Structure formats: structure tokens, C-alpha cells
Amino acid sequence: MQTLEVGILGATGMVGQHFIKFLQGHPWFKLTWLGASDRSAGKVYRDAMTWHLAGGLPDSVADLMVEDSKPGNAPKLLFSAMDAAVATDIERAFAQAGHVVVSNSRNHRMEQDVPLLVPEINPDHLKLVPGQQRARGWKGQIVTNPNCSTIVLTMGLGPLKQFGITRIVTTTMQAISGAGYPGVPSMDIVGNVIPFIGGEEEKMQQETQKILGEFQGDHIEPLAAKVSAHCNRVPVVDGHTVTVSVEFSSKPTESDVRHAFDVFTALPQQRGLPSAPPRPVIYLEEANRPQPRKDADRDRGMAACVGRLRACPVLDYKFVALGHNTVRGAAGAAVLNAELMRSEGMLDR
Ligand code: NAP
Numbered sequence: 001m002q003t004l005e006v007g008i009l010g011a012t013g014m015v016g017q018h019f020i021k022f023l024q025g026h027p028w029f030k031l032t033w034l035g036a037s038d039r040s041a042g043k044v045y046r047d048a049m050t051w052h053l054a055g056g057l058p059d060s061v062a063d064l065m066v067e068d069s070k071p072g073n074a075p076k077l078l079f080s081a082m083d084a085a086v087a088t089d090i091e092r093a094f095a096q097a098g099h100v101v102v103s104n105s106r107n108h109r110m111e112q113d114v115p116l117l118v119p120e121i122n123p124d125h126l127k128l129v130p131g132q133q134r135a136r137g138w139k140g141q142i143v144t145n146p147n148c149s150t151i152v153l154t155m156g157l158g159p160l161k162q163f164g165i166t167r168i169v170t171t172t173m174q175a176i177s178g179a180g181y182p183g184v185p186s187m188d189i190v191g192n193v194i195p196f197i198g199g200e201e202e203k204m205q206q207e208t209q210k211i212l213g214e215f216q217g218d219h220i221e222p223l224a225a226k227v228s229a230h231c232n233r234v235p236v237v238d239g240h241t242v243t244v245s246v247e248f249s250s251k252p253t254e255s256d257v258r259h260a261f262d263v264f265t266a267l268p269q270q271r272g273l274p275s276a277p278p279r280p281v282i283y284l285e286e287a288n289r290p291q292p293r294k295d296a297d298r299d300r301g302m303a304a305c306v307g308r309l310r311a312c313p314v315l316d317y318k319f320v321a322l323g324h325n326t327v328r329g330a331a332g333a334a335v336l337n338a339e340l341m342r343s344e345g346m347l348d349r
Contacts (some may be wrong), residue, residue, distance in 0.1 A: 004347060005075040006338075007033030008091065012066065014038050014180040015104055018331035024058050026335070027274050028342060033074050034066050037086075039066040052181050070099035076140075077347055079334050080105055091142055100347060104330050109144045109207060112219045116144050116210050116268035118237040118333070119153060119234035119273070120266035120280045121158040126344060131218045141346075147336055148178050148329025149200065149231065149240050150207040155304035155328075156244055156321030159281055160257060161212055164249030165223060167315055169335035170204065171230040173241040174287050174290065178325045184233060194233040204229035235247035238301075239292030240325045247315035257317055258283065258309055273333055273339040277303035290322035294342045301327030302336070 006023070010016045010124030011034035023031045028325035035041075039049035048066045051057040067074070069082070069090050080091055080103035087105035094101050109113045113132040115125040146154065150173045157165060174197060176183050179261050185232060188194060209222035211247045252260075268276035283306050284290050290305035298305060312318040341347055 001028055003030045004028060004077060004342070005030055005032040006077045006079065006087045007031070007035060007074045007083060007099075008079050009035045009069055009094070010081035010083065011045070012036040012272035013081055014052060015326070015330050017049070017051060017053050018077050018326045019081055019334070020058060020061055021053055021055065022327065022331040023333055024060070029077070029335070031061060032064075033078075034061065034064050035074065035078075037067050038068055038136045040066045042066070046255065071099065074099065076100055077102065077338060079103075079331075079338070081331075094255040095136070095138045095140040095142050100140055100338075100341070101142045102341070103142060103144045104334050105144075106147065106203065108142050109146065110210065114142055114144055116146055116207060117337045117340070118146065118158070118211055119268045119276070119336050120156055122211055123156055123267045123340055125220060126341065126346070127215050128218075128220070129346065143337055143341065145333035146207045146211060147189055147203045148202070148325035149174055149242060150204050150211070151300045151329050151333060152240050152242050152304055152321050153204060153244060154208055154211045155281055155323060156242070156306050156319065157208070157212060157246065159260040160246065160248070162260065163257070165225045165246060166249050167247040168208070168225055168227045169245045169315065170228070171232070171243045172200075172204070173232055173234040173236065174200075175236040175238050175240055175325050176233065177238050178240065178329070180221065189233060189235050190234065195230070195301050197231045197233055200231040201229040204231065214296065231348065236292045238324060238326060239304075239322055240329060241290070241292060241320065241322045243318065245312045245318040251316065254309065254311065254317065260304055261309070268270030268336060269339060273336060273343060273344050275300070275302055275336045275339055279303060283307060283309075290320060292322060293323055296324040300332070302332050304328065
């Protein structure tokens, strides 16, 4: 397949750096354009930011010039890691100008005509795009990926949707890397738990209903299940853990639920997309797994791990799920979205 040039909006930020790292050596996408604010524009990348990730700044981007975030000479496909305070207007301007904006920012996720995509769970939600382009008069488009804790929950629930999910209660233990850089002050988080992350519980509740909802022509009919989320920041570096209690209308047996986890595979695996993990959901047998330090990096951080499936005395079943928040919850999620879109022919039109 011919290599496609791609760019990053918000390239100097924390998520922008994760995009740069994840795209190194990508077989389909070649990173040639970096955008940020006018504070960074006109500088070479190495002078425009401080590199925070392990492994050092890749040579291939160190001397690229950072551009202003205005449509002009950017490639058609852009990954967005823009500050949410400015992402709405800038992403729209690029979509209007014909760019395909694959965004990690929260700004457009809940808009009726914007796909909130998890390629293994709801690839058909991409059917919203033609209506988005018609209604907004855009030649381009915006497609989003979920919040970093929502994606872990929905990958755990995706294999179980077939049983008719009616109620979900979930509690997160979220890593500090999810708060960006410099993130949470060390005096607040070392040896401590912070039982509040602004806006996170609402995002988990609403995004989960949309992701597990049904495409209905011009919108997504949200899953009718009630979702209650408790979100906590814990002193873990990478990997969000979520505990899940879930109720089903069809009352499956425990072995039905376990079988559903074990056999789960989806379109990205069938199509062999470059960033698709061989098994999107890995069930771990050990009673004390998954654990962030041991399991978050599985399959380059693209697989979700689940475990501890058991009966729930309040709802029907409970289990634990884990995913890498800056990979499957951010850069890797958006890159997989773009791979799915390319495999659908959406980047060639
Ligand atoms: P960040 O480190 O503050 O980076 C923000 C980026 O936006 C920088 O590249 C910055 O460029 C750019 N920017 C700021 N103002 C701009 C403007 N007026 N015009 C153009 N570019 C502008 O933020 P982050 O932690 O990477 O988060 C980025 C987005 O991803 C946010 O929407 C956040 O909610 C979301 N997110 C973050 C995480 C995470 O783990 N951190 C996880 C999931 C989602 P300059 O360097 O030039 O200022």
C-alpha cells in the first residue's frame, strides 16, 4: 500500500509526543507535518518543546519546522492532540478545508454527526461521515476516539453487548500519565488516591452509551443502559484499571460470558490493520491480574486485558479491565481509527 503523508495538530504537547512515538516506522503513514500554537510555529521541533517520553526524540522529526495550526500546506490526514480550549474551531477549520481530522480531543466526541470510534466495537459508526459532510458543507471530516478510561470500559463490554446490557457500575483507577505534563502535583498523588477527575465520570457515562449505541441513519441511538462511573487518580504511571459490574437482559451463564471474551475478534483483526492487536481483549486467568505494571504494554499497549470474571450479588457479573491510557486511550486509538478509515477507502476519495 502506498505511504500516506500525515500531520499532527498539537504536536508539541504530551499527546502529540505520543503520536510521534507511535507513528515511528508506521507502514502506511509517514509523518511530515507538525502543527502547534504561534508560540511554537517557525521553530524546529527540537527547539519548540521539551521531549518527555522514554527513548529520546526521534531524529526524523527533530529538525521538522513547526507550523501554525491553519489550513494551508498540511497533508490531508491530520491527527489532532490539540488543547481542548482551542480544538473546536481549529479542527473545524481543517475539516472545512478538506482535511480528515482524526482527533483525540474531547471537543467533538458527543456531536450527533461525529463518529466516536472504537474500531473493534462500532466500525459502522463511520457511516455518520457522509451526513456530517453534507450538513456542515465540509469536504473533510472529523472522527474522534474516546476518553482514555471510556475506551478500557467499552473494550471490556464490547464482547458482551450481545447479551443485552441494561446497567453498568464502574470504578476507575487512573494512571497519572493521563493527566498530561506536568500533571498532578507529586505531593497530591504519591502514596495517595484522589477520588475526583473533573468531567471524567460524565464523559465515561455518555461516551459509553454512544459507543455501544446503534447507527440510525443520521445519528447514533445511545445504548439504553444506565451507566454509573466513579473515577479516581492513583499513583500508577501508565495503565488505567477499571472494575465493572454489569447487568444483562438475556441472563447469560458465566461460561457464556467467559466464552464471549475468549472468542472476541473484530474487523481490525480480520483486515490485519497494522496497529490492530492480534487479540483485542485478552482474558487473564490469574486471580490477581490484570495489573498495570505487568499488563498495560501488551501488544504495544493496543490490547485490553480483562480478568476476575465472577458473579455479582447486585448486578449479574463483575470483572476487571485494563488498558494503556496513552496508547490505546490516546495516540494508538486514533492511529487505528485512521487505519480503519483507510481500509474503508475513506482517505483516498
Ligand atoms: P498539552 O501538553 O497542553 O498540549 C497541547 C497542544 O496544543 C500543544 O501542542 C500546544 O502547542 C497546542 N496548542 C495550545 N494552544 C494552541 C493554539 N491556540 N493554537 C494551536 N495549538 C495550540 O495537552 P495534552 O496533554 O497533550 O492534551 C492534548 C489533548 O488531548 C487535550 O484535548 C486533552 O484533553 C486530550 N487528552 C490528553 C490525554 C493525556 O494523557 N494527556 C489523554 C487523553 C486525551 P504549544 O506547545 O505551541 O502551546
